[in-house]
Amino acid sequence: MAVSEKTRKIIWGEAGGRCAICRVQVVTPGTAWDDPSVFGEEAHIVARSKGGPRAGLLDDASIDSHTNLVLLCSKQHKQIDDQPGHFTVDRLREIKAKHAAWTRSLGESTPGRLKLVPDPGFPQPRILKLITRGNPLWNMIKSSVTFEYALPDGLPEEDEDLILEFLGLVQDYCDIAAELHSVRENRDAEKGLQSYLSRLAERNFLVGAFVRHMLLVDGLDQEGTPWPMLRVEVQPASHATITDEGGRPYPNEQPSTGVPGEERAHD
Template sequence: MAVSEKTRKIIWGEAGGRCAICRVQVVTPETDWDDPSVFGEEAHIVARSKGGPRAGALDDASIDNHTNLVLLCSKHHKQVDDQPGHFTVDLLREIKAKHAAWTRSLGEATPGQLRLVPDPAFPQPRRLKLITRGNPLWNMIKPSMTFEYALPDRLPEEDEDLILEFLGLVQDYCDIASDLTGVRENRDAEKALQSYLSKLAERSFLVGALVRHMLLTDGSGQDGTPWPMLRVEVLPASHATITDERGRPHPDVQLSAGVPDEEQSA
């Protein structure tokens, strides 16, 4: 059997559209160009497959029943499946019940109010940092909750493929950074990023990045959820302006944020 549409509506309704663990809304706001992005997933408490995490003796109807499903963001869905020793059946049922009670306590939410706003507790960066090594970029990736990027238009196919591979790697690391806790795993990530930075430099491309401190708010008047946003831009070296913190030309301090020909978000 598969999870029915009715069951999905029950799960999302009980959870208020929020991850039961971090309580973040699992639908991002729409943009001027794109529909909202959904990163909520219905996670099984008792696994569907016999070899899955928290596998147990439930029949097919019960496995896909709303009582055996909990709404999680993609990050925490992966975590609970990777760490079944901690996230036991009893713990997940407790998490789900407490979250449902918390959601009911909020009352009716005002639709259409979910949005990202600058966090007033942090100054917003005005320039991109010039990234030449994997370590600084990895340290910017680790705390980030979302990722946006920009690249030039009308590039040779070989150059565009390389840039897209690099940006895809950055996006993948944003998704799994919280799961890479070992020193070796972190160092391997830095080396993988460094390899692409070196290849881009060989083709006369510069990489700039910054982290904007944002808050995900729902219009309820409550404090928003911290939502750091990483921005990465790849520019031909001939189109970049290197400046110091005061905006004065400088050979190796910062890359001024330019206006790209093509801009997208991930």
């Protein structure tokens, strides 16, 4: 038995067109040439197949009922299916109910109640990790929900174009990371990033990055939703200082694009 059109309308209406976990809008705006892109998915709480995550005893009608489905973005859908020990049936039902209550409250609340705040459960990074290989940057991208960047002003056009291409690639990978599952796809992503890191190093630019753990909070859910934010900076090597884990500069150390990964680049 398939999910009915009426059931889909109920699910999308209750969720307000947003992922029940990260609360991002799961429909992107259209363009002058293309229709909007939809990346929302109706995820089963109790799995349809006997061997699926959170499989249980539900008849066909109940399996595809709106009570057993929750609207998620593609990234969170994969996460709940990969981590059924954490995302149990009871937990997903609680997440769905809290999200539906939050959606209903939007019509009664003032705009701007959603905000990002630092997650008190994690130390906030102050020093950028020096990125010289594609693998560590790719791992940061996969663990992040959003992305911010910085680059210097007054660069030659050729250098600025290269940096913007690199940052655009990082943004693209942030958008599709959840859809790349195979070892080959992940390895190709690492190689794509490595290619740009090498080209930037040849022009004496350093790339630094960290993941800042944030929470998306509102007036109803003070616990907040984890919202890790990747920050990437590209700076001329002559403007950077190499430090240890504690932020102490190494004496007489010159910035280098080949510094071991455990050291840091501090703008």
